[in-house]
Amino acid sequence: MRIRNKAFVISSIMCFCLVVFSFIGCGATEGNDGTGTSTLESESAEGVATDGGSTLNIYCWNTEFEERMTDYYPGYTDNGDGTGKIGNVKVVWTIVPSNDYQPALDEALLLNMTRSADERVDLFLLEADYILKYVDSDYTLDVVGNLGISESELADQYQYTKTIATSQEGKLKGVSWQATPGLFGYRRSIAIDVLGTDDPVVVQNELSDWNGFDHVADLANKKGYHMLSGPVETFRVFSNNVTQTWVDDPSSVSPKIQVDSKLIEWADMCKKYTENGWIGDNEQWTDGWNFDQSAEGKVFGFFMSTWGINFTLVGNAGEEGFGDWAVCEGPAAWYWGGTWISGARGTDNKELVVDIMRKLTCDKDNMVKMSGETQDYTNTVSGMETLAASDYKSDFLSGQNHIKLFSQAAPKIDMSKVGPYDHGLNEVFQKQMGDYIGGKCDKQTAINNFLKNAVVKYPELTYDPITVQ
Template sequence: MKKKLIAALLISSMAISTLVGCAGKGKDGTKDPDKEVTKEVTDAPKTEDNKEKEGGSGDTVTQGKVLNIYCWNEEFKSRYTDYFEKAGKLPEGIEVNFVITPNENNAYQNALDQALLNQESAADDDKVDIFLVEADYALKYVDTDYALDVKADVGLTDEDLANQYQYTKDIVTDSNGIQKGTTWQATPGLFAYRRSIAKDVLGTDDPVEVQAALSDWNKFDDVAAKAAEKGYKMLSGYDDAYRTFSNNVSAPWVDGTKIVIDDNLMRWVDQTKAYTDNKYNNKTSLWAPEWSADQGPEGKVFGFFYSTWGINFTLLGNALATPVSEGGKEEVGNGIFGDYAVCQGPESYYWGGTWICAAAGTDNLPLIKEIMKTLTCDAETMKKITEETQDYTNNMKAMDELANSDFQSAFLGGQNHIKLFAEAAPKIDMSNISQYDQGLNESFQGAFKDYFDGTVDKDTALDTFYTSAIEKYPELTR
């Protein structure tokens, strides 16, 4: 019966077309090119026959010949290749197969759902071994038997996981309190602002002084008005501030079966409407060409809410006049490289991240344990990732060492942004996460765009939201 319920959950999820966080985006902020799934995979949660031998605490285990990893882009592949395989940790005779399905129109989740539903009947070499998930839909998978306990099944210990940020554990903890995934990333958010614009509007570009001017939403609104007087926009578009509000709600989206719109989300609605009416934004949407252009040399926007990956990859790429792919260099003189800095902004939040889950039915538990331990628990490996890529990693010890060092970001004018991320990450609260976050957040944002543009009133936008929400989740009520 439990498997039938899980299957129903996965099948119903296939019908929902969504786009979340950085899913489906390349490191330059553009959509990944379409790729074919590299291998077709089919079925398998744990059975009573294999449950015992899969134990991660010294039980007898088998080692398969093929490790199938389901993901939606090349990011984890690069981390695995550079910091695990090149470190000589892959046993001889093991083939690693990345099954990459771009996440356009929910294609990745659909492919993964089908593979997990077919897992039990799949040949050993075709089984899903590792699959990756994002925060907004993690509970869809970790709150089922399709994802294994990273401690009891995989074999990681409390000591292994001790230095990971708590919120990264909470996101992949099921309703029984069992952690079902682990990640090499932590993705706290900051406010990235143009130094030159801050000097013109506030008389300073110093991160401490700029933070003092933006430390709460009332101050943020005051600076938006000052920026407008100087001919600048405070934000680019409708969605820029959304996650700073949605990450700080007082309760989950759903109470029983009733959809509950948190007051903090309505504060986002009211602020965005005011910014649109007062011309404090450019009326763009996330990932649109106009939004990306606002981050570049011709942009007149004070700043952008971005998390770790966004600053070091997307924002940096958009800031260059000549892209690296066209021969440009990441250095001062190319566009506005060096003209950005970061501060905490008015509220703590996070955006994005990728979690590694072990699939029930895998015959590669020893290798999965070693991958998880190396890439998500080993302080030296994680410190090296940050030093070489500026990706913020999920190890408090490693990040605190860099926060208190002379580490610098040339892109951010020599600022040690790791220090700010290290201060922000422990403040992230995931106590109100739910399996409905992805779909309802997207419906909510989409429903209010006509209201911001002035073509419908607020009540009509609310009705549009409820209609969209219940179409996605028929079990819910308003």
Template sequence: MKKMKKALAMLMVLTMVCAMFAACGKNDQKANKDQTNKENTKDNSTDGKSGDNKEKTTAGSTGGKTLRIYCWNTEFQDRFNEYYASKIPSGVTVDWVINPNEDNVYQTKLDEALQKQASASPEDRIDLFLIEADYALKYVGTDYTLDVVKDIGLTEDDLSQQYQYTKDVVTVDGSLKGVSWQSCPMGFLYRRSMAKAVLGTDDPDQVQEMISDWTKFDAVAAKMKDAGNFMLSGYDDDYRVFANNKKLPWIDDNNKIVVDDEIKQWVSQTKTYTDKGYNNKASLWSAESTAQMAKDGKVFGYFGPAWFMDFCFMDYTLDDPNQPKEIGNGGYGDWAMCKGPQGSYWGGTWICGAAGTDNIDIVKDIMLTMTCNKDTLVKITNKFGDFTNNVAAMTELANSDFGYPFLGGQNHIKVLLESAQDIHISAASPFDQTMTEKLQLAMKDYFEGVVTEQQAWDNFYTEVLGKHPELSK
């Protein structure tokens, strides 16, 4: 793993130097909540300035008058505005540069800006930028990111309650290069009314018992089909459950591509589900998938972490997203969560301090407040439903009377806690994003009967090797 991280760090430097001449690979698709509807004159970016609050407490001394934050949607911005904006020192303006994930726009814009960081004017200089798990190593293995402890000044005690895997994802050669306010264990979101009608109960503990392994999951899928429903929306819905339980990284020490048995099981199961009509033959994030989240949808459940539920899923369950999120608005309250056949996680967002920032004290205080402060993290969970990155906070809420209205008052933190404690990244590699995208694309043709399984694998290898010729089959 260390060998691959170092190699990727060198690759990143070369990529950044050549950013003007070569496009990066397509980014992992993640729903963006119409953040590009409001456009700034710079970089087609959303302008969400947060520096004009009437009451402020100083976060620390600051050299710059503009705090510039690069991200791809409003998820972090919403939380920042709620729990930090009032601490921005007087005279400092927060400039949000928001570019969408789709078609790699975000990474391309970020790469171009980081390349110019040393010569940028103070107002154009990046102070903070956000990254996702699938491409984290692209950035944390370079000098464009500051060491959270050595350069920014957080202590081991400050970071002691964060889930270890959230630190491992952004650590290279002992250097921690980012922090996150969230941990992202996944659960199985299911429709209560459908569970009652088909399974006789909507109780999360009883439903969990019925789908606690893949054999049981298959049996429930057959029942759902007999009742005129779909167990899953489509091809990719449970991919990460299998992928997160891999024992082997995608690439071995000889740069050879390795296909773990969990990946083979996903291919086999998905083909079976497609042929038997257990899924709705939809792709992740497609209109066909999101349409089935509505109150009258026929899909029983979706795998996802807390951020998926709050930021990508909930609005599609409502009759009117512009009306209050409450019982009576579409399917609000008609959902529950259980662990599912295997513990797993999906994604996450990390905050990185950009080398060259002239607001190091504010950067430090943002990291402390938004990712280390237990009280703040409890508030984020209460308002947004996030499973936040603090062991003490999540353990406390899991054992409390906390209930999330969207889930009919269920305490989903208790459901997710077990998975969070089991998350590891021992099988992670710098090529995970490429492998995921190319595999899902190649196998879709197989699932739909366009090509044979062997042809699909051949197409997968061709695409991967075309992007990474340094690898081999």
């Protein structure tokens, strides 16, 4: 069960906006109506979402959703100037780079009810790493209660995509067109050189647990390859399998940090791989990491989720590497990312927001078409099971039906240990443990530094000393 601190959520959204503090009274906060529930959730749908608007304002951090709207939302027209059109409604895209997205969105949502109707945010996108901050706020609309999408319409979506978007009060605050289970992608040519085969079944047998993964890493090293490009890319494979949340009880007066043993295992694994020369030192998204995925790269494989194949590997592999890839489950079930669509309190395009959600996240035929054309793994259980059992093949993966593997991995995703501090504490932990992995300090020093920096980032947190072996 996820426990979240609503005060933490609201303050996270509004703290940087103190310069506009006078507007906070326009937004709902817990207890404003004297009932202990948010004003938004106690108001009628008419009070928070209306119709008749002439402009649909959408906030996001890249063009992926715009592309999905262009290709898979019936009636959407791209005007070619950063705007679009649906019938008589103009669609305005506000695309803010990822690092600046949350502050820009926070300010827009904070002021939404004070702006003219056509200037208000109507719909915005959220990532898994920070979705809880908005789910537990009064700036997101209840998909069922406020927008009127029925439970039966949502029944075919993977449960974890709904769990993470559900507030403490049990309100679904966002829907996703994709599910993002992770697999291990590997170079076929390198697997043949190291293992004598590129057969995904045989490779999976070799990599089915971390002992086997270590063995293959050693074999790859002897052939002149790295098993992995860098330490951080393995983090989610461990953090997705923790047995406790980062913070014991975020709703308490003095919430306490707890470090799960899986996170220590991650650091020790990366330390061992670094000392043995089994891993590179590239950060994700850097030139070195991208190069390692090219035909000239010397890395056995990468942990990639659904979108990692079509958005990352395909581009980095290039023409020479096209067809030289395959995927297997790897040593553990995990996931990475995902994008959720949320309706904004104050929208004057309620029915259009609802229709977009329905067409892109509830329409099985439309979503299966999307998967077939983009290789994206869409959020329809029955649709993906149909593709998994079909003769669907990926040319990039040399004829492999990776949808079958994803459909087996997706039900294993567990969001029960997700909490509001995950994004920030993950970053601090990776940075401080990186010094231990890289040999700049011992493990105990790295843990101590993590705890000290964690409470600097989140002063409301506390901790007991942690001794590691």
